[in-house]
Amino acid sequence: MEDKKTVYSFEDFKHIMARLRAEDGCPWDRVQTHQSLRDGMLEEAYEVVEGIDVYQETGDDSNLCEELGDVLMHIVLHARIAEEEGRFTMDDVIQGISEKMIHRHPHVFGTVKADTPEQVLDNWEAIKQEEKQEETLTQGMRRVAKSLPANIRAAKVQKKAAKVGFDFEDYRQAAGKVTEELREVLEVAEKGQPEDVFEEFGDLMFSVLNLSRFLDVNAENALTNATEKFINRFEYIEGTAEKRGLRLKHMTIDEMDELWNEVKHLKDVDV
Known part of the structure; x- marks a missing residue:
């Protein structure tokens, strides 16, 4: 058994990951590929974001520190896999990003x-x-990663178009486009055409993202906030119903709406 250290360096960590990938290393680590690690990298990146939010709210950065370590683990593991295949090494990764930052x-x-x-x-x-x-703006738009959350990718593409003036004049025009797209969604929905609904709904979402840009609103954060608010309000109506001897599945939508409107006016509940 190898002696445990009390302080580890980046070189030590690279050695640890190489040891895990060795023939007598960890069965799980040994079978990993870039593709098998793909979703994990995304999850860890989102957990870093959550760690940032926790730090912003509470001042506790212990979770952020831990999650950054998890992302680093993925980076070193990807580099180790590539090194074993003779493609590139962790040193190449560091060399590349260093040159990029200077340039x-x-x-x-x-x-x-x-x-x-x-x-x-x-x-x-x-x-x-x-x-x-890149010789055209379209090439720059296509460079925006398709793996990004759709709303983030849409905003990036819209910003590129705006740089050459292909944009609305103000938020009022952007809001008018939202109204227009909503009307078109409802029209095709009335006709019962699923493919057209799919396309028009996408246009509606794209126009809403455009409006958020004009209002200087981070759409991702705004939707996250709205979701949390919904959960808090739903928790209230569910709890209140139980206190009154009621079950939501036995209540009418009008009865639930009454509780919903009740919670919207409460000032001592985080809703």
Whole structure:
């Protein structure tokens, strides 16, 4: 058995992951592939985001520290798999990202001037377009990862179009488009055409995302907040119903709506 250390370095961690992948290592780690780890990477990234939210709300960063470690584990494991296949190593990953950071920060490591975060982002995007040899805006849109949550990808694509003026003038025009798309959804729904409903509903969602951009609202966070609010309110009506000797499945929708409207006006409940 190897002696346990009290302090571990990044090199130690790379050794640990290599040991787990060895012939006499861990059966689970040995059979992992990039594809098998794909969903886990996504889950860990979301858990980091939750750790950030917890820290923002409570000041406790222990969960954030742990989840960052889990993401790092995935990164090192992916690099280890690639190294075993003779494709690239963890050192290549570090070399690549180091070169990228230097190249994309000419205002720090070069002579370019950028005094505001907005200027930095403009420079970053211009350098990225040059690196990717993008000659059209459409190429930049296609570069936005399809694996992103749909609302985040939509917002990124919309921002790229807005940079060349292909955009509404203000939130009122964007809101008008939402109304138009909703009307079209209802029209095809009345006709009972599932394929058309699917397409028009997508257009509606896209237009709502556009409106959120004009209102400077993070749609992902807003929807998360609305979902939490719904859960809190539902918990209230379910609990209140039980206190009154009622079961939701035996109540009418009007009776449940009455409790719902009741909780909306309570100030001492986080709803």
